[in-house]
Each structure stands twice: as structure tokens, then as C-alpha cells.
Amino acid sequence: MGQLLPPMSLLLLVAAGMRAADLQKAKLLLDPIWDRVLRRDSVTLKCQGAHPTGNSSTTQWWHNDSLIPNEAPSYFIAAAEAPDSGEYRCQTGLSALSDPVRLDVHTSWLLLQAPQWVFQEGDPIRLRCHSWMNRTMHKVQYFQNGIGRMFFHNNSEFHIPKAALKHSGSYFCRGIIGTKNESSEAVNIAVQATSSISAFFLPWHQVMFCLVMGLLFAVDTGLYFSVQRDLRRLVKDRRSGKVTWSQDS
Ligand SMILES: *[C@@H]1O[C@H](CO)[C@@H](O)[C@H](O)[C@H]1NC(C)=O
Ligand SMILES: *[C@@H]1O[C@H](CO)[C@@H](O)[C@H](O)[C@H]1NC(C)=O
Ligand SMILES: *[C@@H]1O[C@H](CO)[C@@H](O)[C@H](O)[C@H]1NC(C)=O
Numbered sequence: 001m002g003q004l005l006p007p008m009s010l011l012l013l014v015a016a017g018m019r020a021a022d023l024q025k026a027k028l029l030l031d032p033i034w035d036r037v038l039r040r041d042s043v044t045l046k047c048q049g050a051h052p053t054g055n056s057s058t059t060q061w062w063h064n065d066s067l068i069p070n071e072a073p074s075y076f077i078a079a080a081e082a083p084d085s086g087e088y089r090c091q092t093g094l095s096a097l098s099d100p101v102r103l104d105v106h107t108s109w110l111l112l113q114a115p116q117w118v119f120q121e122g123d124p125i126r127l128r129c130h131s132w133m134n135r136t137m138h139k140v141q142y143f144q145n146g147i148g149r150m151f152f153h154n155n156s157e158f159h160i161p162k163a164a165l166k167h168s169g170s171y172f173c174r175g176i177i178g179t180k181n182e183s184s185e186a187v188n189i190a191v192q193a194t195s196s197i198s199a200f201f202l203p204w205h206q207v208m209f210c211l212v213m214g215l216l217f218a219v220d221t222g223l224y225f226s227v228q229r230d231l232r233r234l235v236k237d238r239r240s241g242k243v244t245w246s247q248d249s
Contacts, residue, residue: 026092046073047091049095110137119167140173
């Protein structure tokens, strides 16, 4: 039994280590959700993360790796300008630094927006043709790889209820603002097959846990059989009167 304790304590150590590494990252969200905006658009960045109890602790914000003088849980950009472009990160009192979130401020009349640029098969795709200062637009058309996919007399979002692989490609939109015929820049949308995804997205610590458990089981099983074999040999040797271990000395 004494031989089984070290693996058990190793297991406890592994479990404790996993808990420490699990200090959750803060989550940075954009509101509205668009990660590319036009000049003068307003954007609110929100930081979600645990705070120490009994202290409404501050939130720290970084823009392109320099600290922003803002300690509130959200950061409001009233009228975006080009220098607001870049990577943002945040952290609360009891969270790890968030993953970076990119915001790009564009200077143009039209901008194609989407909640994300990579979709899984079956996801809904939502495209928005955003005009500068929300100017009224007519005859709005969405294009995929240069081919017109959707036309609206007025400006509307283009929704694809279930993404399929054929929806990957380069998209832009076009419309009439006043008397001007304007087009957005093209952006790429990728639709990925779902079948191969689940295997890639298993959390690494679950994989590690299974590996460690498997290893411990193998070690314990090995110990068990080797002890059993030794005991059996000892019993057999004693029965047959052989004292093999004392022959050398
Ligand atoms: C709360 O947090 C602030 C900033 O982190 C700190 O200066 C202050 O001493 C804390 N207050 C308490 C009661 O822990
Ligand atoms: C477009 O908007 C105008 C007013 O802005 C409205 O009269 C018209 O019915 C709308 N057309 C469509 C197809 O929704
Ligand atoms: C806008 O311009 C494109 C060419 O750049 C043209 O094909 C299209 O018909 C124009 N749209 C309207 C509504 O005039």
C-alpha cells in the first residue's frame, strides 16, 4: 500500500496545479459587436472578470500594450478615430489578462461589418453594410467573390441562416448614398467544416488529465503485477525449499 501513495499524492499535486492555472482570463467584449467601425462611430469596450470580494476593485485597460488611464469596467469611445485602432486587453482584480481584441477604425463611406469573420458550418452569418454617420442608403447590394448575392431597395442586413463551405469568400457591399454610388472594401469570410473541429477544441487540461490518469493507472497496474509476481515466486520458492536469494552470499 505504501508504494501506492506517491502516485496518489502526485495526482493531488496535478489537480492543485490545474486549479491554479485555471485563474480565468478576463473577457473583453465590444458593444456593438463590430470589430471594424467607421470614423465617428461610438464603441464601448466591456471587461468581464472576477473581482475580489468586499472591494469594488479597479479594471486595468491596455491599448497596444500601453496602459489606458481608465479604471472603470467599461471603456467608452464616443467618436472613434484612426488612432483608436489597435489591440485592446483588460484585466480585473481576480482574473488573468484577457486575450487581445482588435478594433479597426476605417475612413470610407461604406463598411462591411460582421460579428465574426470565421464561422463553423451551420452557424448563422450576419452581414451589415454600414454607412458613414448612418447616412440613408438605397439600392444596397451584397457581393460574394464579385457576384451579386443580395439586393435591398433600402439598407438591410444580409443574413445567411446556415453557413455552408460555399459561403466562404471575399465580400463587399455597394449602395447609393444621396447621388453617389459607393462601394465598401472587400473582406474575407471563412466557413470551416464542423466535423474536424471538436477534436481540436478539447481543453488542453482535460487532455492532460486523461494522460496523467492513464499513466498512473499503467504505473499502478505494473506495480500490482510485479508485486504479485514477486509474492508468487517467493511462495513457490519457499514451497520447493529453494532459497535462491541466499545462494550468492
Ligand atoms: C481596494 O482596492 C484598491 C485598489 O486595488 C486598494 O487601493 C484598496 O486599498 C482596496 N481596499 C480594500 C478595503 O481592500
Ligand atoms: C424604403 O424606405 C422608404 C422610406 O425611407 C419607404 O417608403 C419604402 O417603403 C422602403 N422600401 C422597402 C422595400 O422597404
Ligand atoms: C454603381 O456602380 C457600378 C459600377 O461601379 C455599376 O455597375 C452599378 O450599376 C452602379 N449602381 C447603381 C445603382 O447605379
